[in-house]
Amino acid sequence: MSTWDLLNIQPTELKFQVELKKQSSCSMQLTNKTDKYVAFKVKTTNPKKYSVRPNAGVVLPGGSCNVIVTMQAQRETPADLQCKDKFLLQSVVVPDGVTTKDITPEMFNKESGKAVEEFKLRVSYIPANPPSPVPEEPEEVSSPRASSVLENGHQNRSLFDAVSRSLEEPNEKSSEAWSLISQLTDEKNSALQQSQKLRQELDIMRKEISKSRAGGFSLLVVVLVGLIGILAGYFVK
Secondary structure (H helix, E strand, O other): OEEOOOEEEEOOEEEEEEOOOOOEEEEEEEEEOOOOEEEEEEEEOOOOOEEEEOOEEEEOOOOEEEEEEEEOOOOOOOHHHOOOOEEEEEEEEEOOOOOHHHOOHHHHOHHHOOOOEEEEEEEEEEEOOOOOOOOOOOOOOOOHHHHHHHHHHHHHHHHHHHHHHHHHOOOHHHHHHHHHHHHHHHHHHHHHHHHHHHHHHHHHHHHHHHHHHHHHHHHHHHHHHHHHHHHHHHHHO
């Protein structure tokens, strides 16, 4: 902020964003720090390049006024974004009740002995799209636990892929193995059935042998009893 006896000017440097074929504007605020009417006028070294609204006016006591400065669209980018253009702001005390329509060039004529304040404003250009800083890549933190988890994750992923491939893709060896297992299972079941059948036949044979043994023992007793009877009868006679 620039402080003078009549007006406070903010900012003291006009900055324009430079973009080809596009207008650029900036504003400055004039504040009257006195208890009197103050007239102002804005001049530039390149009036065809800039437009100022308003370029002249009256600021009431303790009041303020915003001035918009617009740079016309440029066909070429200034070399190195350098600018030699300048603005001059003139201010002077005027009688109460003066309006913008009453302002004349003679009011800012120093030769008439009037106390005219003058302030020069610089002009600077800034790129419309400044390059953004390149973000730094975060450093990878390596730890034994993190490495182990990552390695296990890769292994699990590989195993999952292998199982998926084995399920999706035809596998001749697997088919042969399943066929052999099925054949062995059938043979095992057949052998079990034959074994049960043999056991049943063996039990039947054992029962028949037991019956035949029991029958043979009874016949022998009968024969013995008969012989004893015959002998007894013989001796009795």
